[in-house]
Amino acid sequence: TESKLVLKVDEKLLNNSPGYIYADENQLWLSNNNGVYVINYSGNVNHLLKNVDVNQVIRDSENNMWFTSKNGIYRLPEEKERLYTFDKQDGLTSEFVKSIAKDQNNRFWLGLNNNDVNIISANKKTVQKLSFSNPEKYNVIKQLVYDTKDGLIYFASDYGLGSVSASYPLNTKVNYLKETNNLVFVIKNFSLDTTSKLALALSSGVVVIDDRIKKFEFSSLDYTKRKDYFKDRAYRVFYDNLQHLWFSNVNGVTQYNNIEQNRYFEKFNILTKRINDIKQLKNNVYAMATDGYGIVFIKDGKLIKQLTKADGLNNNIITKLYVKDDYLWSISNAGINRIRFANNHFSINTFDYANDLLSEDVNDIYIDKDTAYFATNNGLVYTFDYANDLLSEDVNDIYIDKDTAYFATNNGLVYFSHNQIIREKKSPKIYITSVSINKEPLDLSVASFVLKPKQQSITFNYSAIDFKNRQILYRYRLKDDANWSETRNRRLELSSLEPGNYCFEISAKSQDSEWSQPAKIKFIIEKHFWQTWWFITIALATGAYILYVITVKITKRQKNKEQEQLLLKNKILMLEQQALQAMMNPHFVFNVMNSIQHYINTQNTSSANRVLTGFAKLIRKNLEICTKSYISLEEELAYLKLYLSLEKNRFGDKFNYTIDIDQRLDKDETQLPSMLLQPYIENAIWHGIMPKEEGGELKISIEQKDETYLWIKIIDNGIGIKNSLANKSGSHQSKGMGLTQERINLLNKIEAKPIQLFIEQNGNSGTTITILVPLN
Numbered sequence: 001t002e003s004k005l006v007l008k009v010d011e012k013l014l015n016n017s018p019g020y021i022y023a024d025e026n027q028l029w030l031s032n033n034n035g036v037y038v039i040n041y042s043g044n045v046n047h048l049l050k051n052v053d054v055n056q057v058i059r060d061s062e063n064n065m066w067f068t069s070k071n072g073i074y075r076l077p078e079e080k081e082r083l084y085t086f087d088k089q090d091g092l093t094s095e096f097v098k099s100i101a102k103d104q105n106n107r108f109w110l111g112l113n114n115n116d117v118n119i120i121s122a123n124k125k126t127v128q129k130l131s132f133s134n135p136e137k138y139n140v141i142k143q144l145v146y147d148t149k150d151g152l153i154y155f156a157s158d159y160g161l162g163s164v165s166a167s168y169p170l171n172t173k174v175n176y177l178k179e180t181n182n183l184v185f186v187i188k189n190f191s192l193d194t195t196s197k198l199a200l201a202l203s204s205g206v207v208v209i210d211d212r213i214k215k216f217e218f219s220s221l222d223y224t225k226r227k228d229y230f231k232d233r234a235y236r237v238f239y240d241n242l243q244h245l246w247f248s249n250v251n252g253v254t255q256y257n258n259i260e261q262n263r264y265f266e267k268f269n270i271l272t273k274r275i276n277d278i279k280q281l282k283n284n285v286y287a288m289a290t291d292g293y294g295i296v297f298i299k300d301g302k303l304i305k306q307l308t309k310a311d312g313l314n315n316n317i318i319t320k321l322y323v324k325d326d327y328l329w330s331i332s333n334a335g336i337n338r339i340r341f342a343n344n345h346f347s348i349n350t351f352d353y354a355n356d357l358l359s360e361d362v363n364d365i366y367i368d369k370d371t372a373y374f375a376t377n378n379g380l381v382y383t384f385d386y387a388n389d390l391l392s393e394d395v396n397d398i399y400i401d402k403d404t405a406y407f408a409t410n411n412g413l414v415y416f417s418h419n420q421i422i423r424e425k426k427s428p429k430i431y432i433t434s435v436s437i438n439k440e441p442l443d444l445s446v447a448s449f450v451l452k453p454k455q456q457s458i459t460f461n462y463s464a465i466d467f468k469n470r471q472i473l474y475r476y477r478l479k480d481d482a483n484w485s486e487t488r489n490r491r492l493e494l495s496s497l498e499p500g501n502y503c504f505e506i507s508a509k510s511q512d513s514e515w516s517q518p519a520k521i522k523f524i525i526e527k528h529f530w531q532t533w534w535f536i537t538i539a540l541a542t543g544a545y546i547l548y549v550i551t552v553k554i555t556k557r558q559k560n561k562e563q564e565q566l567l568l569k570n571k572i573l574m575l576e577q578q579a580l581q582a583m584m585n586p587h588f589v590f591n592v593m594n595s596i597q598h599y600i601n602t603q604n605t606s607s608a609n610r611v612l613t614g615f616a617k618l619i620r621k622n623l624e625i626c627t628k629s630y631i632s633l634e635e636e637l638a639y640l641k642l643y644l645s646l647e648k649n650r651f652g653d654k655f656n657y658t659i660d661i662d663q664r665l666d667k668d669e670t671q672l673p674s675m676l677l678q679p680y681i682e683n684a685i686w687h688g689i690m691p692k693e694e695g696g697e698l699k700i701s702i703e704q705k706d707e708t709y710l711w712i713k714i715i716d717n718g719i720g721i722k723n724s725l726a727n728k729s730g731s732h733q734s735k736g737m738g739l740t741q742e743r744i745n746l747l748n749k750i751e752a753k754p755i756q757l758f759i760e761q762n763g764n765s766g767t768t769i770t771i772l773v774p775l776n
Helices: 011-015 533-583 586-601 605-625 633-654 678-689 721-727 735-750
Strands: 020-023 027-032 035-040 045-048 054-059 065-069 072-076 097-102 108-112 116-120 127-131 143-147 152-156 161-165 187-192 198-202 205-209 234-239 245-249 253-256 261-263 275-280 285-290 295-299 302-307 318-324 327-332 335-342 345-352 361-367 372-376 379-381 394-400 404-409 412-417 429-437 448-451 458-465 473-477 485-487 491-494 500-509 519-525 630-632 655-661 671-673 696-704 709-716 756-761 767-774
Touching (some): 027 054, 245 275, 285 318, 458 473, 458 500, 630 633, 633 678, 633 696, 678 721
Parallel strands (some): 097 361, 187 234, 379 412, 655 696
Antiparallel strands (some): 065 072, 097 404, 234 245, 253 261, 429 458, 473 485, 630 671, 709 767
16 A cells, blocks of 8 residues: 655745755755755755755765756765864854863863863753963863863863863863972873873973872972983873873883883884874783884884884874774874774774865864764864865874764864774776877777777776765776776876787776776777788898898808918918928038037047037927927027027137026916027028127027017127128028018918017117017
8 A cells, every 4th residue: 555645844945936856765855046955754954055046956876965056066975974063153162173082971172272172062062161261371272181080171281281170160160280389381291090190291301290189289399309200301191001101202212110110212213213192002002103103013012013104004203192992093194094903913994184084184083982073173073074075184182982083173173983984895987988099089989999000199088986085096907917007197198009909998996995897998009011920021031031141151251261271371381391491501500510520530529429419409309399380488498599509619709699588487388489580590690790700699588578479689799681681692581581471471360469570770780680479
């Protein structure tokens, strides 16, 4: 059976140009030229978009409400994502909320920047104002703490601290902390233990008040004498569950257990840095908020973890921490992180101000059963709009209840249900809106297209719609097996693509969703003619033929060169044989034999034997040398000494000689061509010295002047080469010297470095022959 519901609507709403009616299971939406009226089936009316002419109302698949008007389109998020704030319009005396606390009556206390504390009732309908007697001293209330033991609210500014009854704040006296010497003190932070102690972090050090109820005062002069006074500028104090005091100062982090100090800054260098906050988690884990190095975790005296931006934190500068149940909440100027530590593993949820919170100025936070509250510079925000920003960039304070997080920001108080942090991970739909080639649009009705080789500049435009999150991340690739590349741009330009088959895929994701199914479009870039198989085949064949011709020519040239080398070596061998014959000059042999016969005839047997022995050795050396192309310097010197001794025996005092050898030379390792020096020495004796009546002297020097050449000089003081040439008849030339010169020319064609020969006359008489032999 069908049931009918009769809803009574005020005639004024119907008379005011009704434009559109939309009904769902909970309410009726009526639009006209004065906005939209939301009427639930109990008859309650809520007026939206006042003075806006709304002509249509519709709900989308994600339960967002859409309103069209002459001024544009409006969207109302679904109910659990709508944002509500407390600001001046709701009764706050200032929207700059610096701190936040909650009392036993579920009232919120907000520390403001105008000498006020505002108290919001549990139903958030009324706001009470608590002012202080010294506006300048208590201008900005930067810290609020509810003392469950005594039912007091403690508050602090930079220059003072006080307490007031949480039950009757407006009807009871405010107690102010006194410094008995009337000295000015600057408060950085304070902490209450569960008994009666109050710890103060002052610019002058850490002070502990033993009984905050009975004696709400201290003496700066007297406290310097106490063992629980710690000098040096302090930043933060914190009592843990064992009532041990932790504090950070300019030196770093220290724990005081009422007996002795545990200086953590001496154990871990990271804890010498400035620490902005200290909190205790379950399982005896302590969290330290650093000023630029993330969050450091200590357990049982050991550093177990350091979380930084690389691990998922919004920022490494952490200003405040808050612990609720299994979670640690951290505040930075770039966002809020919720961190869970379980089974020695850390997991991080991120709230980015640019995506989630209504303000980048979040000053404090409070979390209760099902809502997170943020104190911002724009007021109190007590639900969470995932699609928008917080009202401010600065989070000043934080308070966490069982299910609700509260943030004090420079734009007000923001809170939301942190149990709803895990959002529906629905991926946004992705569309390729246009494709253009060289700025010419293509028809997207076809599944793929073919491009010419010059059409290498392709532009893709695409879009993904997610009304809950404006920050969409895209990823794309051009091949099925290629890695994805990420971008936040909705336009992609590709240029200079190589010819081939491509499949452009684009996918999208919002902050908490998975990647969407990609949108695809296939295209082919044709090859240039020189990239086709037939052109490559012809080019390879042509190249192979050219390579074959070049190889044949090189091989033929190499063979010709080898034949030429062989001919040169054969000619050298012939010359060496001729040089061997030339070394036994007939006149020299005849004269030696005459000398031997003369010694025999004169009965000078010993001299005859000596000359005969020397001559025999010389002949044996000739036979040894004739089998070698190169000989050592030691062998060359031995041969020359035999030859010169025989010449000396013949000419007597008319001929003298000296041999000077560089002591640095290794005579066994130094090599030179065989039969190189003797012809020049013989020529110097016979044609330079012997024509002189008085005879002469021959000097031979061998030295190494550099790493390249062996320098050999043959110097005589005979008649000189010019006179010698003038005395020779016709074109007579020494056969030995001619053969040696021809050998040198042939060797220079084979060897890398040439043998160099220089012959010059020494003034009017004497000749110097210089021979440079390569050392290698």
